[in-house]
Amino acid sequence: MKVVIIEDEAPAAARLRKMLAATPFGVEVVQVLETLARANAWIRSNPAPDLIFMDIQLSDGLSLELAKVGCPVIFITAFDEYWQEAFEYNSIDYLLKPVKQERLEAALRKFQELKEFFMERYHRLMEHQKDGSGCRDKFLVRRGSEYVSIPVPEIAFFYASHKMVCLVRKDGAKFILDHSLADIEKQIDPGDWYRVNRKYLVNRRAIRRMSVLPKSKLQLEVEPSPKEELIVSSENSGGFKKWMGK
Numbered sequence: 001m002k003v004v005i006i007e008d009e010a011p012a013a014a015r016l017r018k019m020l021a022a023t024p025f026g027v028e029v030v031q032v033l034e035t036l037a038r039a040n041a042w043i044r045s046n047p048a049p050d051l052i053f054m055d056i057q058l059s060d061g062l063s064l065e066l067a068k069v070g071c072p073v074i075f076i077t078a079f080d081e082y083w084q085e086a087f088e089y090n091s092i093d094y095l096l097k098p099v100k101q102e103r104l105e106a107a108l109r110k111f112q113e114l115k116e117f118f119m120e121r122y123h124r125l126m127e128h129q130k131d132g133s134g135c136r137d138k139f140l141v142r143r144g145s146e147y148v149s150i151p152v153p154e155i156a157f158f159y160a161s162h163k164m165v166c167l168v169r170k171d172g173a174k175f176i177l178d179h180s181l182a183d184i185e186k187q188i189d190p191g192d193w194y195r196v197n198r199k200y201l202v203n204r205r206a207i208r209r210m211s212v213l214p215k216s217k218l219q220l221e222v223e224p225s226p227k228e229e230l231i232v233s234s235e236n237s238g239g240f241k242k243w244m245g246k
Contacts, residue, residue, distance in 0.1 A: 001025050001112075002164070005032045006039045006054040006063060007076070012097070016053060016076065019101055025108050035060045043071075047166050047174045048144065051092070051111055071144045074107050136187040141167060141175035150175070152192075156206035156224055158184055160199050170206065172224040194243050196220065196230055210244070 003020065007013040013032050020027040030049055033039040036058055048071045054063050056077040078097040092114070093107035138151045156170045160181050167175045177184070181201050185193070188201075196202050202222060209221035218232040218240060232240045 001027050001051065001108075002030050002049045003027055003051045003053060004042070004049045005029055006034075006052060006058070006066070007032065008034045008055065008058045010034075012055070012076075016099070019099065019104055020053075022101065023105050023108055025105075025112060027108070034058075036063060036066060039063070039066055047164070047176045048142070050115075072111060074111070135189045139167060139177065141177065143175065152188060153203075153205070156203055157222060157226065158201040159226060168224065168226070170224070194240060196232055196240070197236075200226070200230055202230070204244070207244075 005013050005016055007016065013034075017029050017032070020029060031042060031046075033042055037060060043066075050072070052071050052073045054066070054073050054075055056063050056075055057079065072092050074093045074095060075091055076095045076097060076099055080096060092111045095103055095107060136152060138149050139155070140147050140149050150167065150169060154169055156168050158165060158167055158177070158181060160166075165177045165179060165181055165184070167177050169175075179187075181195070181199075185195055185201055192204050194202055194204070202220070206222050207220055208223050211219045211221070213219050213231070216234040216237050218237045220230040220232065222230055
């Protein structure tokens with residue numbers, strides 16, 4: 001379970017991180033953000049985490065508007081006057097400081113149960129999202145607390161990073177998937193998709209240029225541009241060129 005903490009008091013953030021590590025839910029804190037400005041910038045440029053722990057009164061304003069990003073939120077605050085407004089957003093729970101360990105675990109358990117409930121229905125929907133060839137023609141992805149369907153032709157590439165697989169749409173939007181690259185590769189048309197290396201699975205229509213590197217390696221220019229260079233190894237370059245020529 002990947003979580004983000006938005007908290008402007010360093011001791012409170014450190015205490016919460018320690019408490020989360022002591023829970024049985026395998027929580028990984030991927031980022032701690034101290035201000036609305038930093039939180040806004042991080043959320044715009046990164047895939048949504050599973051859950052956000054959010055203080056309400058930050059040094060540069062109230063975080064309630066930030067909760068509109070759609071990601072499930074557990075609010076943690078010293079003030080009880082915002083609880084009703086908090087549940088108008090994507091709040092899973094509303095915890096008052098100082099948070100007790102058992103109360104924190106109850107909130108996480110609630111989130112886990114809701115996630116499992118919807119994931120069961122998610123997988124059922126997946127079975128109905130294959131075309132007549134047996135290849136999937138769309139992926140259902142989570143956007144905050146809801147699911148949206150993305151047609152495969154609108155996807156530029158999939159990539160794996162830090163035990164996480166992301167789908168990148170042609171407009172640059174990123175979504176986390178609950179599949180491995182190997183599983184995805186089996187579900188899509190091999191005529192349109194190529195496993196460039198162990199981290200990237202690329203749509204033929206997203207490839208804009210192919211350059212030759214020393215030792216017969218290839219460098220690909222893909223749109224939208226990934227954060228790292230896409231290199232096809234010398235061992236795979238022959239197969240890749242043959243695939244591109246089909």
